[in-house]
């Protein structure tokens with residue numbers, strides 16, 4: 320079995336040697352500066368790094384080491400970086416932990432202890448990788464109900480997992496039909512409030528003069544037709560999650576009342592005087608550019624900041640790589656089953672048309688389109704005309720893996736060489752490969768140095 324890798328970043332050659340010797344049961348790779356450390360991380364992707372904070376060119380301070388720590392973690396966030404800080408330098412130790420170091424040890428180090436820490440770090444790293452792999456094995460549904468394999472959507476789902484258990488108010492931004500309510504429901508389902516209600520209200524769908532009583536409820540006789548006391552949606556969501564959709568459409572006068580609720584977590588029913596405390600998690604959504612509304616004076620800035628503690632942006636369907644076809648198959652299966660039709664198939668032309676179309680109405684439009692085609696198609700084949708989509712003028716992306724890899728490799732090479740101003744050693748570092756490999760690749764792709 321291949322030995323596990325450990326990167327030792329140490330400015331002192333003597334200590335570097337000692338550490339290499341101590342960890343001889345591992346494959347130790349070394350670096351003596353921030354640049355070489357980053358190059359080694361890219362090249363070897365080590366689970367654990369031992370990082371001396373006092374790196375050249377100014378080994379008497381910790382600036383370079385801390386910068387290296389941050390850069391390593393920004394490039395390879397799962398890497399466990401064990402920091403070696405100068406004895407009694409607590410400020411640097413604290414800063415290192417704050418920047419994401421896995422552990423901090425003061426020099427001179429206890430090597431036996433360091434071995435244990437490195438061992439534990441590698442185990443944690445392996446667990447995280449395993450977790451990621453199992454998540455990728457079932458990538459059609461990164462969160463229950465959300466179908467996607469697009470990297471930005473998978474990241475969004477990880478963010479949802481992280482934010483859901485907190486009390487933070489979340490603002491979901493995304494075009495109409497992109498899945499804002501679906502994400503809001505996922506936030507609810509994965510929170511400690513899952514057993515209580517999820518109550519949604521769409522500010523754009525309710526006439527302005529009714530919205531206040533829909534939100535806050537009303538007392539009997541509050542206005543003509545108010546025959547009995549009625550709870551508002553906020554109160555109905557008590558203990559659970561309140562989803563305020565299209566919040567950008569709310570009139571300014573009502574925004575002031577909403578602000579009061581968001582700040583003080585009490586409501587007053589229309590026509591009532593009592594202040595009623597309500598405990599709900601607030602999730603908002605809008606397809607509008609709220610910042611522009613704030614700039615125009617159409618949305619209160621104080622409310623904007625209160626509602627945007629965490630902002631999650633949902634990409635438009637046309638921006639998600641591979642999702643149009645994936646979702647089309649998903650909805651075809653769903654609606655074939657729901658309508659009791661025999662399993663259906665898309666023609667190649669239909670898939671190409673689905674991939675080429677821009678889907679301004681996002682997932683909702685795609686779902687409606689597939690549902691209609693499943694219901695209306697004569698036989699088991701769904702063609703582009705059954706979908707009512709124009710035939711694509713240009714072929715979709717090339718999915719031949721060899722050609723796709725070669726094209727990506729060529730692009731990375733050209734970029735790295737340009738960034739390194741033609742310096743092969745530097746380009747090799749950037750790409751995380753050796754210099755001879757760069758020469759081979761340049762030869763293969765016909766790139767001249």
Ligand SMILES: Nc1ncnc2c1ncn2[C@@H]1O[C@H](COP(=O)(O)OP(=O)(O)OP(=O)(O)O)[C@@H](O)[C@H]1O
Pocket residue numbers: 464465466467493494495496497498499500501502564606682683686
């Ligand atoms: N990634 C997805 N996987 C599966 N179904 C999805 C996905 N995204 C959206 N949908 C489905 O598409 C439809 C529209 O989604 P949703 O209502 O959440 O969009 P929205 O952004 O809230 O729309 P609007 O802005 O118009 O209120 C729903 O039926 C939803 O279940």
